[in-house]
Amino acid sequence: MPSQDEILKAKILVVDDSPDNVDLMLEILRDAGYTNVTATMRPAQVCPLHREHCYDLILLDLQMPELNGFQVMKGLKEIEHGGYLPVLALTAQPSFKIAALEAGARDFISKPFDLMEVHKRIHNMLEVRLLYKELAQYSKQQQELALHDPLTGLPNRRLLEDRIEHTLQQSARSRGKSAILYLDLDGFKAINDSYGHGYGDEILKMVAARLVGASRKEDTVARIGGDEFVIVLGNLAGKGDAREPAAKLIEVISEPYFINDLTLRLSTSIGIAIYPDDASTVDSLLGAADTALYEAKRAGKNRFCCIPHEVIAAQSQVNMQKNNIPSIA
Template sequence: MVTTADFHNARILIVDDQETNVQLMEQMLREAGYCSVTSTMDPHSVYALHRDNHYDLILLDLQMPGMDGFQVMEKLKELKTGDYLPILVITAQPGHMLRALTSGAKDFISKPFDMMEAKTRIHNMLEVRLLYKQLEHFSRKMASLALHDELTGLPNRRLLMERLSLSIAYARRNKRIMAVMYLDLDGFKLLNDTLGHDAGDTLLSMVAARLVAAVRQEDTVARLGGDEFVIALWELSNADDAVDLASKVMKAVSQPYSIQGRDVSMTASVGVAIYPTHGEDVETLMKSADLALYEAKRTGKNDYRIASQPAGDAHS
């Protein structure tokens, strides 16, 4: 839904080499309530202006010396900012209208123009443009939701698998090691049942932020669901690096939390699998890390375990 505020705040650029025409258009737009209007009398500057400001509407005169409106439109196509060029051309030549539309313009105003008609065409074109922007934003949001956990904003399982595959491929190609760290919270269910789901969600979000802060920028922290997190450690110098990071993660999680006015304590158990020692593909590494996590929880929680063997060899 496009609101009145959306219209009034829309970015508009006037391009005309005649100062009187620019002033006339500016006055008309101000009277119509538009607040973000820019103008230029230099057609050569339009490309850079639109690249930097992403205008919602460009009012473009076709007849200008040095560089006419058709040349401006061709230049703007090089920006590749999407399929929608928000150009409304202004011309006194009826024969130019069809050519302008086939060159990329979305509508036209004939000179001398009727004020009411011009305002209506501007309003209608802005409505289409603003709806198009909302659709783009919605599409990007849906794409992000498909790859991220809604509660914490962390990558979800799908994006984690992609990152792990890339990390393994890099390690294999460069004969390096990497690791997978499987983590869950000790006693999370009890806290959730005692303080309620809102408190549980708050805690999960706080844990997510601490995990991201505890690891390196190149590492990936993902939430698989519930209180389960996985960290893909991109590249390690040696296996001790994974141990150091596991200790750092556990220490970060175990710091006190303040939730709903209460001090809350929480610890984590961690299982670590290292490529290529504990697996050479995503599935095997994840299973190895999961088994190591189970062992850490079985032997007392608030601890970490390094996988003892590849998951596929566990019962051999």
């Protein structure tokens, strides 16, 4: 629950076309200890102000010239996008109370003001509004955790597959190519075994930072488990455009790692798969890059390798047999 201090620091906007009513409400709020209170007598300014300041509570008079409170609430709904509309309607017309609630106001205060009622309704609304914001932030954090690796902060496999799909769609539209670089760290197990998982975790975080620093802004760098990383490259002309980034990544990963009083070294092996040359779907492209990674490991590690064409042909043959498609000699 929000604390009393958080409630008193909440952002409040008073909207009324009467200077006397504005002054009275400001005095009530400040006497109650609210410290972040502003006011406007121009209803057309409410939506721009809310976009800029994201108020926790808007005390809104319903009867105003130019724009009435109902019109203002319509604009506020577009800003909140289905969220909690923080409007407490102010009205001297009993018939407006239900209409205000139907228009999106969370509560109302009758004019002339009853001081006890004003204090209670404002406090209750702010408590609910701040709690709503806490829950929304928690939900956002949970969503981030579901899509990102908790150690490195990089996209995890779930988000990676979505990013690959998006990149393939863009390549298909532009008739271009894209690439998957599948990385596995050489010698990482030895560091974990010799110095413990704490050092291993530090290495992984440093590797993640180096990969991001060596990649383009539009590329996706993901960790998919253990010491395996994947980089998605879009907007390529051919395999040559993937080889240079791969060589650069091998270079930056091979630089020494300084952790406490130790200097540690490791290298990386990289498998490269090109869309649409090597595969045309997310799963098959990842599989092709994994096969190329195996070839790089088998060839001596600390290098990159593109999937051999004979391997692609063999995989195509297996896929055709699975689907009962005859091969052409």
